[in-house]
Amino acid sequence: MDCRRLLEELNLYIDGSLEKEICEQLEAHLQDCQRCRIVLDTIKKTITLFRDQEQVEIPLAVQERLHQAIRTHWHKSK
Amino acid sequence: MTLESKKPETELEWVRKAQDGDLEAFESLVSLYEKRIYNIARRLLESEADAEDVLQEAFLKAFEGLGKFRGEASFYTWLVKIAVNACLQRLHQRKKWATVSLNDTDERNNDDDYRPREVVIWEDNPEKIYSRKELREILNAAISSLPTIYRMVFLLKDMENLSADQVAGILGISLPATKSRLIRARLELRERLGNHFRKKSAEILPLDHTHG
Numbered sequence: 579m580d581c582r583r584l585l586e587e588l589n590l591y592i593d594g595s596l597e598k599e600i601c602e603q604l605e606a607h608l609q610d611c612q613r614c615r616i617v618l619d620t621i622k623k624t625i626t627l628f629r630d631q632e633q634v635e636i637p638l639a640v641q642e643r644l645h646q647a648i649r650t651h652w653h654k655s656k
Numbered sequence: 657m658t659l660e661s662k663k664p665e666t667e668l669e670w671v672r673k674a675q676d677g678d679l680e681a682f683e684s685l686v687s688l689y690e691k692r693i694y695n696i697a698r699r700l701l702e703s704e705a706d707a708e709d710v711l712q713e714a715f716l717k718a719f720e721g722l723g724k725f726r727g728e729a730s731f732y733t734w735l736v737k738i739a740v741n742a743c744l745q746r747l748h749q750r751k752k753w754a755t756v757s758l759n760d761t762d763e764r765n766n767d768d769d770y771r772p773r774e775v776v777i778w779e780d781n782p783e784k785i786y787s788r789k790e791l792r793e794i795l796n797a798a799i800s801s802l803p804t805i806y807r808m809v810f811l812l813k814d815m816e817n818l819s820a821d822q823v824a825g826i827l828g829i830s831l832p833a834t835k836s837r838l839i840r841a842r843l844e845l846r847e848r849l850g851n852h853f854r855k856k857s858a859e860i861l862p863l864d865h866t867h868g
Contacts, residue, residue, distance in 0.1 A: 582771075585771070585772075585839070585843075586839075588839060588842075589820075589835050589838055589839050589842075592842075593820075613775045616775045616776070616777055617772050617775055617843075617846075619778075620776075620778050620846050620849075620850065620853075621842050621843070621846050623778060623782065623853075624842060624845050624846040624849055625814045625842065627782070627783060627791075627795060627849070628795060628799070628810075628814060628815050628845070629814060629815060629817075630783075631792065631795060631815075633691055633692065633695040634694075634695060634698065635691065636690060636691055636694045636711070637704075640694070640708045640711070641690065643708070643712070644686070644690060644708075644711055644712055644715060645683060645686065647712050647715075647716060648679075648682065648683065648686060648715060648716065648719060649679065651716055651719060651720075652679045652682070652719070655719075656677075
């Protein structure tokens, strides 16, 4: 496996859904290639940083307006 | 018991009750997913006011369309699709959507897009270099600068933890297109963050594709 092929397979590898045989080839390449190791590590870190971002709370007034709109809609539909 | 801990055993039950006209059951579904839908809309539209509009529109459309929901996809995936479509409409209206739609052939689909432009080692714990607020600003700026087609895929797949199949279904694009956009989104975000997180002493390594 070369660097280009590794990049093509990277999504599946990161998501843990790469076929076993290709996975082994990819890991063998990673052992020898510092550049690809860095790319992989920093992509994983990128995903983690975004995934760990806290979701913002819905402002209370927005939440109240939403539920009010739904109730109004429900009563109209009766 | 919290709403979250009731899921997923009762989700379908709530849907069925809501389909039978039970308002309380529908409001339980709303309470379960309103925060996630609001956050998706905020991140896609970068506007609190528009996110509120989409939030209302998505749940009211879901309410109206409940009878058509057959349960082939999860209720959440179905809801996200409604919300994403509402976001897309607003992006079209704003003309921020450039000239491409989600169904367009991706003209940037060539080898260069897969190639990282530079490779630098990051600090071991980049999130500790900056305050929480600074980090949030860096991440927001990075994701905001992504073209919408990439931002959507990254947001749904990597931030919302949906599967590539689900993302393809929500966006109405093929699975290969979803995967191709995902890797480009990941690579582009990584490069943008690299400007902030690179190890001070680290050299920049050119990526040699003839290697290996």
